[in-house]
Amino acid sequence: MADQLDRRYAAPGRHWVLDEPEHEQARSAxxxxxxxxxxxxxxxxxxxxxxxxxxxTR
Structure with missing residues (x-):
């Protein structure tokens, strides 16, 4: 999604890729x-x- 947005709007999406705490929230949910x-x-x-x-489950 981020590639389709202007730079300032894409920044949170680009940050999400490396945001381990957010990934943990996703896994927990x-x-x-x-x-x-x-x-x-x-x-x-x-x-x-x-x-x-x-x-x-796998």
Whole structure:
């Protein structure tokens, strides 16, 4: 998503790639059976990436 946004709006998305505490929050949410949502914004739009557990384990 970040590649499609202007630099100032893309910064949070680029930071997310290396944000280990946020990744841990995502893993914890999924392990609890919750949906994880990451949002990026520009002037007029909210972009959302969501993940939900499938109920299957490896």
């Amino acid at each position: 999924l392990a609890r059976g919750d949906v994880y949502v990451f949002r990026l914004y520009d002037d007029t739009t909210c972009y959302m990436l969501s993940a939900r557990p499938t109920g299957q």
